[in-house]
Amino acid sequence: MAAGVKIPKYVWTFLALVVGLAAGGLMPDLLAPLASATGTLIRFVVMLVPVLILAALSPAVATLLRRGLAGRFAGAVVLWYVGTSIVAGAIALVTSALIFRIPFSTNGRGAWTEASAMLASFGQGGASLPLIAIVVGVGLGLFGAKHDKTYAVLKRVADAIENAGDGLAYVMLPLILLFGITLGVRFGARAGVAHYLTMTAYTAALCAIWWTFYTFVLVKRVGRRKLRPILTEYYVPTALFAAGTTSSLATLPVNLTNAKKVGVRDEVADFIIPFGAVANLDASALAYIAYGPFVITHIFGLELSWLMLLATWPAVVLFTIAAPGLPAGMGTALWSATLFANILGLDAQAQGDFIATWIALSGGIPDMLRTATNCTDDGYTAIVFDARFDEWFGPPTAAEP
Numbered sequence: 001m002a003a004g005v006k007i008p009k010y011v012w013t014f015l016a017l018v019v020g021l022a023a024g025g026l027m028p029d030l031l032a033p034l035a036s037a038t039g040t041l042i043r044f045v046v047m048l049v050p051v052l053i054l055a056a057l058s059p060a061v062a063t064l065l066r067r068g069l070a071g072r073f074a075g076a077v078v079l080w081y082v083g084t085s086i087v088a089g090a091i092a093l094v095t096s097a098l099i100f101r102i103p104f105s106t107n108g109r110g111a112w113t114e115a116s117a118m119l120a121s122f123g124q125g126g127a128s129l130p131l132i133a134i135v136v137g138v139g140l141g142l143f144g145a146k147h148d149k150t151y152a153v154l155k156r157v158a159d160a161i162e163n164a165g166d167g168l169a170y171v172m173l174p175l176i177l178l179f180g181i182t183l184g185v186r187f188g189a190r191a192g193v194a195h196y197l198t199m200t201a202y203t204a205a206l207c208a209i210w211w212t213f214y215t216f217v218l219v220k221r222v223g224r225r226k227l228r229p230i231l232t233e234y235y236v237p238t239a240l241f242a243a244g245t246t247s248s249l250a251t252l253p254v255n256l257t258n259a260k261k262v263g264v265r266d267e268v269a270d271f272i273i274p275f276g277a278v279a280n281l282d283a284s285a286l287a288y289i290a291y292g293p294f295v296i297t298h299i300f301g302l303e304l305s306w307l308m309l310l311a312t313w314p315a316v317v318l319f320t321i322a323a324p325g326l327p328a329g330m331g332t333a334l335w336s337a338t339l340f341a342n343i344l345g346l347d348a349q350a351q352g353d354f355i356a357t358w359i360a361l362s363g364g365i366p367d368m369l370r371t372a373t374n375c376t377d378d379g380y381t382a383i384v385f386d387a388r389f390d391e392w393f394g395p396p397t398a399a400e401p
Contacts, residue, residue, distance in 0.1 A: 012173055013173065013176055013246075013363050013364050013367070014363075014364040014365070016173045016174075016176040016177040016180060017176055017177075017179070017180040017196070017360055017363055017364055018180070019177060019180065020176070020177040020178065020179065020180020020181040020182075020183070020184060020360070021180040021181075021183055021184040021189055021192045021193065021196075021360070022184065022189055023180075023181055023184060024180065024181040024182065024183060024184020024185040024186075024189070024192075025184035025185075025187075025188045025189025025190070025192060026184075026189060028184070028185045028188070031181050031184075031185055032185055034178065034181060035178075035181055035182040035185040035186070035353075035356075036349065036352075038178045038179065038181070038182045038352055038353075038356050041175070041178065050132065050133035051133070054133045054136055054137045054140070055157050058136075058137040058138075058140035058141040058144060058154050058157075059141065059144070059151075059154035059155055059157055061137065061138055061140075061141025061142065061144075061145070062140075062141040062142075062144035062145040062150075062151050062154050062155075063155070065141065065142065065145035066145050066151070072393055073271075073385075073389075073393050074271065076385075076392070076393075077271065077272055077275060077381070077385065078279075080381060080385075081275075081276060081279055081280040081321070081381070082321060084214075084218075084280070084282050084377070084381075085280070085281070085282050085285045085317045085320060085321055086285075086317055087213075088210060088282040088283070088285045088286040088317075089285045089286065089289050089313045089314075089316060089317045090313070091209060091210065091213070091286060092206065092285070092286045092287070092289040092290035093289055093290075093309050093310070093313055095206070095209065095290060096289070096290040096292070096293040096294065096309070097293065097306055097309060099293070100293040100294070100297045100298065100304075102293055102297070102304055102305060102306055102309065103303075103305055103306065104305060104306045104307065134318065134319070140154070141154070175359075176359070176360065176363055178356070179356040179357070179359050179360035180192075180360050182352075182353060182356040182357065182360070183195075183356065183357050183360045183361070186353055186357065187299075195299055195357075195361060196360075196361055196364075198294075198298075199291075199294065199361040199362065199366055200364075200365045200366055200369075202290070202294055203287060203362075203365075203366040203369050203370065204369055206283075206286055206287055206290050207283055207286075207287075207369045207370065207372075207373045210282065210283060210286050210373060211373060211376075214282075214377060214380055215227065215231075215235075215380070218380065218384055219380050219383060219384060222384055222388070223380075223383055223384035223387040223388065224387055224388075225383060225384075225387055229262055230262050230383060233258065233261050233262050234258045234259060234261065234262045234376075234379055234383070235376055235379075235380075237254070237258055238251070238254060238255055238258045238259075238372075238375060238376050238379055239372040239373075239375070239376050240372075241254045242254075242255075242371050242372040242374075242375035242376065243368040243369070243371060243372040244368075245371070246367050246368055246371045247371065248276075248277040248278070248371065248374055248375050248378075249277055249278070251277075251371075251375045252273065252274060252277050255273050255277070255375055255376075255378060255379050256269055256270070256273050256274075258379065259273060259379040259382050259383065262383065263386070264379075264382045264383055264386040265386055265389075268382055268385055268386045268389060269382045269386070272378065272381050272382040272385060273378045273379060273381075273382050276377065276378030276381060276382075277375070277378060279321055280321075280374065280377060280378055280381070281320040281321070281332065281374050282320075282373065282374060282377050283369070283370040283371075283373035283374045283377070284320045284332050284370055284374065285316060285317045285320045286373075287362070287366070287370055288316050288320070288332055288333065288336035288362075289309065289312060289313055289316050289317075289336075291336070291358065291361075291362060292304065292308075292309060292312060292336075292340045293309070295337075295340075295354070295357060295358050295361070296340065296344065299357065299361075300354065300357075302344060304344075308340075308343050308344075311343065312336070312339055312340060312343065315339060316332070316336050316339070319332055319335055319336070320332050333358065333359050333362050333363075334355065334359060336358075337354065337355040337358035337359060338351075338355060340354075340358075341354045341355060
């Protein structure tokens, strides 16, 4: 390999998963104690997630407020991103429930009994802590927007998280290795590979459904744009770069440049795309709701109901919006898996196996597909808003981003 060539994170993630899966499958008896200890490590990492959310969300809220969140344009962008995430979650819920033939309730329990049990599960195993962190983070951001000293501290925290982003991603590599070992010990190397390939195909299908909706309904119909130049000059180069970096922030300069190449004005692109890089994770909302039925029913053979999916839908959507800058394994993937594990009522050991399997299967190629979809959604949003800007808001002014 030539000197100075940097191996992308997704390659390291994939290699860690493959090595762990092979080792666990070939030496299950020897590595079983290590796989069992993974659950304890996962519970520790789960407790870190609320701290990271609080540190990332509060400066983001404060910055948006200081940049004029109350403005019609900025407010419309926020509502657009929230709305598309909700729609993505709804598509995931309906699609996965139909594919895996999910019943309305499980074990013959009534709807009220099951709903009560699920509400109780939110307070177990740290499942409610990220939601509490979101509320506190928003409150702290509101306070910081009005107080310069607090805002300065929050900005330093935000800068520290951004600078540590790559480091946190590489810290996840030993965890991915352990998750791969757990997957290999639990299912064997051959079955583990089969599950991973199926998860990859499943993710590709989900992203294709969402891409079709965003491209033909939102860009073509709402944005009234011709698709050929957008697909060739914006979508393809941006998606390929995003898949290679598996990072919305690393893709940001390329995303901005390619959006402007297809005619998006600077004042529109320079607000929508950077904001989307940290607050718009449509593909993650889509995937982490749809992964629930796949992992629960297809891999573990457990029961899942429509009520359980409905309970996770708003929580996962909220988390994808409120967890900017966190590596996938330390953010939405980890908490979504924890949420489903608590709703299922799994014991500590089973919960560790479940979460490790979820994160191992969702890394590598599925992560590349989700990142490419998340990043191009940001540019697509800028394209739609630019095309309809004068109609919706009037000519842009210096008072609005």
